[in-house]
Each structure stands twice: as C-alpha cells, then as structure tokens.
Amino acid sequence: MTPTNKSAGSRRPKPTDGSNEKQDQLAASTAENAPRITTNQGVQIPDNHNSLRAGVRGPSLLEDFILREKITHFDHERIPERVVHARGEAAHGYFEVYKSMSQFTSADFLQDPSVKTPVFVRFSTVAGSRGSADTVRDVRGFAVKFYTREGNYDLVGNNIPVFFIQDAIKFPDLIHAVKPEPHHEMPQAASAHDTFWDFASLMPETTHMLMWIMSDRAIPRSLRMMEGFGVHSFRFVNARGESHFVKFHWKPKLGIHGLAWDEAQKIAGKDPDFHRRDLWEAIARGDFPEWELGVQMIPQDKEHSLPFDLLDPTKLIPEEMVPVQRIGRLVLNRNPDNFFAETEQVAFHPGHLVPGIDFTNDPLLQGRLFSYTDTQLSRLGGPNFHELPINRSVCPFHNFQRDGMHRQTITRGHVAYEPHSLNDGREFRIDGGSAGFQSFPEEIATPKLRRRSPSFDDHFTQARLFFNSQSAAEKEHIIAAFRFELSKVAGAIIRQRMVDNLALVDEKLARRVAEPLGIGAPDPKAAAGRAGYREHRMKLPLEESAALRMADTGDGSIKTRQVAILATDGIDSASLKPIREALEQAGAQCKVVAPRLGTVTSASRRQLEVDATFQNMPSVMFDAVLVPAGAQGCEALARNGDAVHFVLEAYKHCKAICTVGEGVQLLATLGIGAGARSYPAGMVVATTPTTNLGDNTAALKIAHEFIAAIAKHRHWDRANLDGVPA
Ligand code: HDE
Numbered sequence: 001m002t003p004t005n006k007s008a009g010s011r012r013p014k015p016t017d018g019s020n021e022k023q024d025q026l027a028a029s030t031a032e033n034a035p036r037i038t039t040n041q042g043v044q045i046p047d048n049h050n051s052l053r054a055g056v057r058g059p060s061l062l063e064d065f066i067l068r069e070k071i072t073h074f075d076h077e078r079i080p081e082r083v084v085h086a087r088g089e090a091a092h093g094y095f096e097v098y099k100s101m102s103q104f105t106s107a108d109f110l111q112d113p114s115v116k117t118p119v120f121v122r123f124s125t126v127a128g129s130r131g132s133a134d135t136v137r138d139v140r141g142f143a144v145k146f147y148t149r150e151g152n153y154d155l156v157g158n159n160i161p162v163f164f165i166q167d168a169i170k171f172p173d174l175i176h177a178v179k180p181e182p183h184h185e186m187p188q189a190a191s192a193h194d195t196f197w198d199f200a201s202l203m204p205e206t207t208h209m210l211m212w213i214m215s216d217r218a219i220p221r222s223l224r225m226m227e228g229f230g231v232h233s234f235r236f237v238n239a240r241g242e243s244h245f246v247k248f249h250w251k252p253k254l255g256i257h258g259l260a261w262d263e264a265q266k267i268a269g270k271d272p273d274f275h276r277r278d279l280w281e282a283i284a285r286g287d288f289p290e291w292e293l294g295v296q297m298i299p300q301d302k303e304h305s306l307p308f309d310l311l312d313p314t315k316l317i318p319e320e321m322v323p324v325q326r327i328g329r330l331v332l333n334r335n336p337d338n339f340f341a342e343t344e345q346v347a348f349h350p351g352h353l354v355p356g357i358d359f360t361n362d363p364l365l366q367g368r369l370f371s372y373t374d375t376q377l378s379r380l381g382g383p384n385f386h387e388l389p390i391n392r393s394v395c396p397f398h399n400f401q402r403d404g405m406h407r408q409t410i411t412r413g414h415v416a417y418e419p420h421s422l423n424d425g426r427e428f429r430i431d432g433g434s435a436g437f438q439s440f441p442e443e444i445a446t447p448k449l450r451r452r453s454p455s456f457d458d459h460f461t462q463a464r465l466f467f468n469s470q471s472a473a474e475k476e477h478i479i480a481a482f483r484f485e486l487s488k489v490a491g492a493i494i495r496q497r498m499v500d501n502l503a504l505v506d507e508k509l510a511r512r513v514a515e516p517l518g519i520g521a522p523d524p525k526a527a528a529g530r531a532g533y534r535e536h537r538m539k540l541p542l543e544e545s546a547a548l549r550m551a552d553t554g555d556g557s558i559k560t561r562q563v564a565i566l567a568t569d570g571i572d573s574a575s576l577k578p579i580r581e582a583l584e585q586a587g588a589q590c591k592v593v594a595p596r597l598g599t600v601t602s603a604s605r606r607q608l609e610v611d612a613t614f615q616n617m618p619s620v621m622f623d624a625v626l627v628p629a630g631a632q633g634c635e636a637l638a639r640n641g642d643a644v645h646f647v648l649e650a651y652k653h654c655k656a657i658c659t660v661g662e663g664v665q666l667l668a669t670l671g672i673g674a675g676a677r678s679y680p681a682g683m684v685v686a687t688t689p690t691t692n693l694g695d696n697t698a699a700l701k702i703a704h705e706f707i708a709a710i711a712k713h714r715h716w717d718r719a720n721l722d723g724v725p726a
Helices: 021-027 067-077 168-178 192-204 204-215 261-270 274-284 340-342 361-381 461-469 472-487 491-501 506-515 524-529 573-585 629-639 643-651 661-670 690-694 696-711
Strands: 002-004 031-034 087-097 117-125 140-148 149-160 234-235 245-250 290-298 325-334 562-566 589-594 598-601 606-608 624-626 656-660 683-686
Touching: 021 117, 067 573, 087 140, 087 274, 087 340, 087 361, 117 274, 117 325, 149 245, 168 261, 168 361, 192 204, 204 361, 204 461, 261 472, 274 361, 290 661, 472 491, 472 506, 491 506, 524 683, 562 573, 562 643, 573 589, 573 624, 573 656, 573 696, 589 606, 624 643, 624 661, 629 643, 629 661, 643 656, 643 661, 656 661, 683 696
Parallel strands: 562 589, 562 624, 624 656, 656 683
Antiparallel strands: 002 031, 087 117, 087 325, 117 140, 140 149, 234 245, 245 290, 290 325, 598 606
C-alpha cells in the first residue's frame, strides 16, 4: 500500500461552524494508502519482498535503486527529539470566546463569540525522552496553537503556574541537572537523583516550584484533569493602545485530580502510555475534553500594586487577590491522523503573537523568545518549518524570506526584496502600518546591567502560601514525595541543605521530611546563611488560597471514570445489571475484568463478555472497583490472588470500592467482613442478600452511593494505608 494524495479529510462530516478551517487546509496534505506501490518518483515497484541479486543465491546489486531508496529513507526517519518536552501527545479542537474582550484586547480571536478558532494542543512531560513513561513525577507542558484569522498565536504553558528559575540564563543548568546524569545517563524521566537536588538546594528561587512539583499536580490522573497556565505575565493591548498585564489559566471541566504515587510508579511499567491512551480514547469515543480560558488582569498603571513583582515567574497572583475571569472555552475533538507529521513536527513558540497580545519584560520569557526558533532549526532541519502543514497559518503569509532547506512554496517572479519598482514600474512598499502587529511602546530608560531586581528576592513566602493552602491529605503527599525523592539522593550534604531550605517554608514540614533521611535536624539559619538566600519581604494579605488545592474541584460528575467489574464464572449478573446501567448513565466507563478473556457464565447461566484480564488491566488502570454478588463466583474470586490483590491495591490507592452480597469476601484481607458497623470512606458494602438485589430500588440506592464515592475521586484519608500489603 502506498500513500496517494487523495484527501483523508473527505471521510469526515464537516462541521459548519468555522472551526474546520485548519482541517480543510490539512486535508490538502493528507494521504491515504493505495493498492499500488511505487518509488518516491512514482515508478511502480514490481516486487517489495526481494532485492535485486546476481542469481537467486548471489550478492545484492548496488544498482538496485528501489532497495536503496527504501533503506535510505528508513535510515533518516528520525529527527532529534525536543531537548525538553520530548514526550508528548496532541489533539485538534477549537476555541470560542464567551463575549467580546475588545475592552482589553484587539486580538481578533477574542472578539466574536460566534467564531470558533481552530487549535492544536500538545501536552508533554519535560525531563523524559520520547519513549519515557507518562506518569512520572514532572511538570506537564500545555501548549496551545490557535490558528487565528490574523495569524498563529501560541500559548506555550505548563500545568504549574510558576517556574523553577527567574532568568533564562539558568535554564540550561536546570535542565542539565534534572536530565539523566551525564556519565551514566540515569535515571530516566525522574527528578529523584543527586544532580537535580544539588542544583535545587543551591538555588532557593526553585523552592516555590518544588512545592508544586512534589504535589499531586505533578502526577495527574489524566491530561484532561489538569490546569494549564501561561506562567509569565503577558499583556493584553486594546485598539486604543491601552495595556493590561494578563495571566492565563486553563480550567479543566473535569476538575484537577492526581494519581497516588505508588500507583503512578506502577502504571509507568504496566502502561507507559497511560495518559496518551486516555486522551486518545476519550476523544475517539466522543468524550471531548474541555477547559475554560481564564484571565487575571491588572491595569498597566497598577503594575506595582502587588506585594511581589509581576515580572517574576516564580510568583503567582492568588485568585483571592485578582479573580480569574473565565472568557472562553477550549474543546479537543479530533485525534491527529499522523503522530510524526503533526504531534512531532508541530513547532510552538511563545513569540508567535497576534495583534492585541504582547510580552512583558519577565527575564525568563525574554530568553524563551530566542530559544524556540533556534531549537526548531536543529530539530526540524532548517528555517522553513512554518511551511509544514501542521504549522501553517490558516491566513495567507507573504514576505521576501526565500529558499533554505526543504522550501515548499514556489514563489513566482524576479523580485525578492522590497522596496522595489520592477513589477510594473511603480515604487512599492508594503508595510502594514497601523494594521500590523504593534509592540506596546513601553518606556525604558535604564542602565544596561547584569543584575537581578531586588523585587524578585523573596523565595519562600509563596511556597508557604502553597503549602498552607493544601488539604491535609495533599500536605501528606507533598511530605511523602520530598522524602521519596531525597531518599534517592546519595549525598547527605544535599539532603541536609534541602531540608534546611524547607525550614524557611515551614519548620514542621521540614522536620517531617527530614525524619527518615538519616540527617540532622533542619536548620533554617544555615539556609539563610547560604548564597542565593534573600530576605522575606513579601506581605501577602492571605494565609491560604483555596484555589491552590486540588481537593473538591470539578463538576462533581463521574464522566469518563473507569470502573472495573470483577467477574468469574458463577457471579450474579442480575445484581450487577442495574448498578452497571446507573454507572454508565452517569458517564462512567465499565469494564468486566476476569481471569481470562472471552466470556464468563453467571450463576443464572448468562454469558458476560470479558473486556480485560487481571494481568493486562490491573487495578491501577481504574478509578473504582465493583465486586458483584454470587456465592460461587465470589468464592472463586476470593481464592484468586490476582483478584484479591486487585481490590487491596484499589483500597490502598484510596479508590471507591463497591461490593454486593458475597462480594464482601474479597475484603477479608482488609479485615472487613459482612455486617461490620462502619466501613472506611469510599467503601460501599451492600450486604443485601443477592436475590433481593434484583429489586431495582435497592440496587439503585447502592449505585448512587457508589457514584457519589467515585465522584470524590479518591478517599485519601483512609486510615492505616501503610498496613495494606499491595
Ligand atoms: Fe520551554 N522550551 N523553555 N518552557 N517549553 C521548549 O522548544 C525554554 C519554559 C514549554 O509541545 C523547547 O520546541 C527555555 C517555561 C512547553 O512542542 C525549547 C526556557 C514554560 C514546551 C524551550 C523555557 C515552558 C517547551 C524545546 C527558560 C511554561 C513544549 C522544544 C527561559 C510557561 C512545546 C521546543 C511543544 C519547549 C526552551 C521555560 C513551556 C528548548 C530556554 C517557563 C510546553 O525551545
């Protein structure tokens, strides 16, 4: 089968709302396989199984241009992976603004609620290679390319609103420290090693971001369940040239949810593509992920009204101080056709701006403005990457840039400069004037120097605000994460330095982290005496910010949640049916998990289709577990180590569990039997005799309790989790 130029786009029904513009453009470059195989020059290939030889047993011939072309192309199939954010996945969709933002910005895509702007969004981890696991502890990239009618606008953000460093000049050091160590290239996609913590402990400005990265934000349950942030302060500029500082937020409709750390580590082995698969499958079955775009705006003349510097990317603006206005909606509704052509070749750049949006002097952002084009030159092999189908703007582009590697456009005429007069004798200048992109004319009268502003000094107050804002369970997770990471650090001196720094955030936090690390008590004075320490200057008007915790976020639905139904021969399918129906009606995805594929035969001789086995989809792939009734089936499950482990592990990872009738037997290892007076949070144990559960009212009551338990995401406050063997 060989690709032809026939459009693949024609297979899909076309939306009529305008969001189709990019899809139509891509269709022109999309190819289908065809039943005729040719060389790249179009010559038909007679035999794709045998190279040209001198005799059937003789040597291959150099003149075999068909063999040479095929192998040469194969040899060059790889391009350098991104130096950071190498592992990613992407989707197409659209953005629509709720109401005109003309008061604040002239950006065309933020004016008219009836316009749907096509987007391509790429999510990524930062430290790992292209083939690394999805669920590693890391910040996630959240890069959005808007194909607006005025050109491409890229909002290249992360799922954490602050960054490790304040100045771009430290970025190579940060990345060298977090990437695998240079002598043995270990560990892959992990910050839990000496070089990262050595750097972090010597750079107190990393402290705020460290708090976030040690939180469950860094191990998202799904890419569909995380926030996104522009991180830096940008500018909105309206038609009158007035500027507001703006911070961008993406708020996920499904709430912000994390994995348990033990679960994340196990998934990294059981299904390294966990997030990629989750995103792909949700879009494929029509559960389109959604985010709202939020903005925090500060008028230009209020630049210095906050107790910290707006230009400092290690600081966030608490939502209680400047509320987030939700101004539009992002929907991802189409998977890419080809990973390499789209997800790999897409080139983002914070400098891809449209009129009405501008930069600020954030020294991290300023450095990024250089880096992104530079990196595409080596990654995509030349200056024409804007011509790749995924990177082309949907509006036309013209200029006198010419030639270079892989040029696609065939520009006619003999003039490649301006001004010129050779076309028709008239003098020709084609600047846009006031119609073009206008940089905000900020006045800058200041000496040139290599120095950090003192307004960037305080590295601990916002770290403390973040820690104070967490729920009790989230705080415990942060402490556990610090302990885990630092326990992997061989240098005791680094562990000590790190907990000394943490004592400047919160002494109790530092003491708790230090406990199992075999080092001395945290010493805030030592930390304060080291280079890089700056005085705490910031006076925040709040002690905690509810918007910074993950607990109780989202619309409270269980849409797209994965529920495992444990089954084997002899379970009671009648008791299962109404609960399963209620779960599916509420938007959950149920899968029957059994010792083998095929079908299981229920107590009433019904055949139940099996979706997965205990081995190929263990409990870490699910959000909740349902154990149906049935004396014979449940006895068999209780004797099956994999089934018991499934439930234990789900319990340990604080997931909702529901057992019906005899299903309670699977809880024996947890010391939970039928008739217990109370059950741990998130456990729905229906002791109703199996036969009575055919009664819909009883079954529905159980279903609703179970749904409420799943909607809580996780029941983090279960007691004695350390005692559960899983
Ligand atoms: Fe990036 N970053 N970055 N970064 N970044 C890249 O560009 C860089 C930073 C972010 O899905 C690279 O095309 C510097 C902050 C995302 O393709 C590179 C600095 C934030 C992606 C680069 C930063 C980001 C990148 C590598 C410090 C959040 C993936 C490949 C000055 C606001 C985009 C590429 C995608 C990718 C440089 C800091 C987000 C090398 C020098 C802060 C989401 O150019």
